[in-house]
Amino acid sequence: AQSVAQPEDQVxxxxxxxxxxxxxxxxxxxxxxxxxxxxPNRGLQFLLKYITGDxxxxxxxxxxxxxxxxxxxxxxxxxxxxxxDSALYFCAVRNTGGFKTIFGAGTRLxxxx
Amino acid sequence: DAGVIQSPxxxxxxxxxxxxxxxxxxxxxxxxxxxxxxxxxxxELLIYxxxxxxxxxxxxxxxxxxxxxxxASFSTLKIQPSEPRxxxxxxxxxxxxxxxxxxxxxxFGDGTRLSIL
Numbered sequence: 348a349q350s351v352a353q354p355e356d357q358v359x360x361x362x363x364x365x366x367x368x369x370x371x372x373x374x375x376x377x378x379x380x381x382x383x384x385x386x387p388n389r390g391l392q393f394l395l396k397y398i399t400g401d402x403x404x405x406x407x408x409x410x411x412x413x414x415x416x417x418x419x420x421x422x423x424x425x426x427x428x429x430x431x432d433s434a435l436y437f438c439a440v441r442n443t444g445g446f447k448t449i450f451g452a453g454t455r456l457x458x459x460x
Numbered sequence: 461d462a463g464v465i466q467s468p469x470x471x472x473x474x475x476x477x478x479x480x481x482x483x484x485x486x487x488x489x490x491x492x493x494x495x496x497x498x499x500x501x502x503x504e505l506l507i508y509x510x511x512x513x514x515x516x517x518x519x520x521x522x523x524x525x526x527x528x529x530x531x532a533s534f535s536t537l538k539i540q541p542s543e544p545r546x547x548x549x550x551x552x553x554x555x556x557x558x559x560x561x562x563x564x565x566x567x568f569g570d571g572t573r574l575s576i577l
Binding site: 379381383388390391396398437446448450453 | 505566
């Protein structure tokens with residue numbers, strides 16, 4: 348069965364500092380991995396995805412994520428956080444050949460000025 | 461290009477009333493998803509359509525919930541009769557499934573915030 352774990356309910360970081368939002372997954376076969384962001388009163392917005400290839404993927408708004416197969420992780424990172432990055436972040440996984448995307452519980456990111 | 465459009469954005473109604481939520485997916489997308497988001501349960505997939513056909517409705521909570529997709533540009537989620545525990549934010553999402561690799565992200569609407577009194 349597929350599952351996604353986001354071990355931190357909340358991440359606090361100062362503006363200008365690097366940020367990491369953690370995600371681990373469990374899936375049979377090769378995974379498709381996604382990060383989405385949700386701002387208040389809005390739907391989820393796609394940030395980036397890993398399908399195959401380079402383990403470091405770059406996405407929107409300066410975000411990137413590192414796929415680690417041995418640790419079954421897909422952590423979201425940004426070198427320098429902005430106050431406007433404060434939002435709810437979701438990791439999601441889908442196995443190849445499947446249609447169902449499993450979303451994590453979400454991690455709330457607070458960036459303090 | 462317009463995104464996924466949901467209506468209404470907010471709905472407040474009394475228990476027992478019928479509620480209909482509407483969704484217009486992105487033109488050209490052939491997959492449509494209905495989700496429900498609550499604090500307690502997070503984001504739950506209710507039903508998935510591909511090429512207007514319901515593929516998996518195992519997430520629909522009970523028979524009070526029904527969904528239709530009469531054509532590629534419109535879908536509805538209906539709750540009849542509604543109950544207070546149905547209060548949540550309901551999202552519609554669409555994507556393009558090329559058939560070979562289901563690696564396309566989903567595009568979400570801004571949701572309908574439903575309150576059942």
